[in-house]
Amino acid sequence: MSNAKSVHVAMVDPTATPRQSGDEPGADVAAYLARHGIDVTVDALPSAGRSVAQVLQRHANDVAADMIVMGAYGHSPLRELVFGGVTRSMLDEARLPVLMAR
DSSP: OOOOOOOOEEEEEEOHHHHHHHHTTTTHHHHHHHHOOOEEEEEEEEETTSSSSHHHHHHHHTTTTTTTEEEEEOHHHHHHHHHHHHHHHHHTTOOOOOEEEE
């Protein structure tokens, strides 16, 4: 059993793709965590013109999160220079501990 009281699975501007995530984005990971006794809330967040990193940081603050856990994904250096990257932004703007896995 985990020591986590509750987990928020946050997705920014999610799109349902039945082949990848089923009809409801986040439902698969929520079911997995729930099977392990974790109280899960799935939060679909609109970006509303903000960066993904800003949306995630604000949401973590709003739900009084203790930590952000996320996957790390890299693009080519040129693409990240032009468009930026969520992974880099989360590390640069971290207000909470961030655990990343690749």
